[in-house]
Amino acid sequence: MNPVYEKLMKCYESFQSKIDFRPEVAIVLGSGLGDYANDIRVEAELDYHEIEGFPISTVPGHAGKFIFGYVNDVPVVCMKGRVHYYEGYPISDVVLPARLMKLMGAKILFLTNASGGINPSFTAGDFMMLNDHVSLWAPNPLIGANIDELGVRFPDMTHVYDGDLQDILRRTAKESGITLKEGVYAQLTGPSFESPAEIQLLHKLGVDAVGMSTVVEAIAANHMGMKICCISCVCNLAAGMTANPLTHEEVQEAANAAAPKFRRLVTEAVTNFKQVL
DSSP states (O other): OOHHHHHHHHHHHHHHHHOOOOOSEEEEEOTTOGGGGGGSEEEEEEEGGGSTTOOOOOSTTOOOEEEEEEETTEEEEEEESOOOGGGTOOHHHHSHHHHHHHHHTOOEEEEEEEEEEOSTTOOTTEEEEEEEEEOSSSOOTTOSSOOTTTOOSSOOOTTSBOHHHHHHHHHHHHHTTOOEEEEEEEEOOOSSOOOHHHHHHHHHTTOOEEESSSHHHHHHHHHTTOEEEEEEEEEEEOTTSSSSOOOHHHHHHHHHHHHHHHHHHHHHHHHHGGGTO
């Protein structure tokens, strides 16, 4: 058996032995956004340490556990803290949680992240819905022998971010009185923030926001046939866009300030996802 698939199945068996819950929507909470889990009607929790072989999040602000419950009446699994490539894990471990949530039963993957704004019209605290991404720096999680049990060898990437989910997010944001920007996101490896020259390069490539997560998760989930959407919280302006130095604390503070609107948008959007489940 493919060792990556074998590890995934061991994690799934570990989950099955501890949790009796079948989610329909999977939510990944980015830096500073973990408090959204408090809005879920919790049925069960599962610490990452309790899952055999599961990669453990080491980043401040990432609690490191799955929350199972309901957003209104929609069954969800919420990943409170994600795993990043810069933590030293192989890329197959970074995307293992997304794959595991699909095996749990989730049809939709709702990604969130904290990002640096490159689009000159963006300001800290803006929300950007991803309509595409650029993946040139982090290793593609599908490199190596294809896991036929999960998906095809050469998956199409034309519509990674599902059009129906984007329509729901647009409508939900408008009804909630929340401004929702749209754009292209790029994942770099981190953990260092990008240099001003790198930001200028990304700007020329048509990138609107940059971060250290999300894209590899979206690739793996798309490979497995999940419907995917993502909202990025623009928590600072990227290097060279401002004279101020960048810090992780700044990212967390901006995400905390935007949290009330974020919680409202996610709750209403997930509730409306029933239309496509």
